[in-house]
Amino acid sequence: MDLLKHVRTQILVFGIAVILSVYAGYKLGSFLVNRYEVYPTFTLIGIILGIGSGVLTVYSILQKYFKNPGKQRAEENKSGNEIGSKITDPTIDVTLEQVRKAVREFSDTLPKGVFRTILVQDDNSIDFKQLVPHLGGIPTKNYYMSKETYDLFEESEKHIPSEMDIVQKAVDQYVKDHKEYPMLQFDPQHRVNYYLLLQEHYLKKVPLTQFYITNLDGLITHIKPQNKNSSQL
Structure with a gap:
């Protein structure tokens, strides 16, 4: 019932808008005819302008009440995001x-x-x-x-991960090319040999942190490993 009532109301509004616009155009045309005695030119022009004005009025009302669904959803989402952004996590x-x-x-x-x-x-x-x-x-x-x-x-150790990423990539590429880890064969600490990586351009500069090669598939660590590895794959 509410929907039907709303539709009837809109039809009534549209009708009144068109009638008033046409009537206003007709009266304007009649006024000009009486003043300049040019019939029916001004009357027709007034009616046409009235019809055009009525159409524009109806169009503006339709835009207001039947807004583009996609645009409306975007505006609703934007509003929701603005509200959500005001809610801060503890x-x-x-x-x-x-x-x-x-x-x-x-x-x-x-x-x-x-x-x-x-x-x-x-x-x-x-x-x-x-x-x-x-x-x-x-x-x-x-x-x-x-x-x-x-x-x-x-x-306190935030400088380590960026260096670790650079060195790990260099170690992986070295292993791929040479089939062995870039470390001295009898080094009990299994330190990454920066000299080898620099010499063959896997690294551009010596890292500030000393890294070590672990047993975990050649992953490096900044902590000295406990077990001894072979340098051969």
Whole structure:
């Protein structure tokens, strides 16, 4: 009933708008005819202008009441986003282990072919907005992640992940080309041999951090490994 009533109201409004516009045009034409005694030119012009004015009036009303659905949805979404942006997540204190657990949980929810590196921003800091469902808020301090090894670091070690990514890529390429790790064969600490990587242009400069090759498929670490590896693959 409400819809039918609304439609009837709109039809009535349209009709009145057209009638008034045509009538106003007719009266204007009649006035000009009486003044300049040119019949029926001004009367016809007035009626045509009245019809045109009525059509424009109806069109403007239609635009108001039957707005483009796509545009309307876009405006609604924009309004919703503006409201949502005003809602801030709580800040919380978390430990490195809690962050590590949240990252693992987040990784488990990702579809096949999507990796946890989507959490890592350009400066290797973690985008905690994506981890809010797992942490319950935004940490009060930044944590950082290597895109190559997924190792996590606190603020005091934020320089390490970017270097780690560079060195890991260099090590991987060296292994691919030479079928052995870039380290001295009898080095008990299995340090990455920066001289080899620099000499063959896998690295452009010596990193500030010393990295070591681990047992985990040639992944590097900034912590000295406990077990001895062979340099041969």
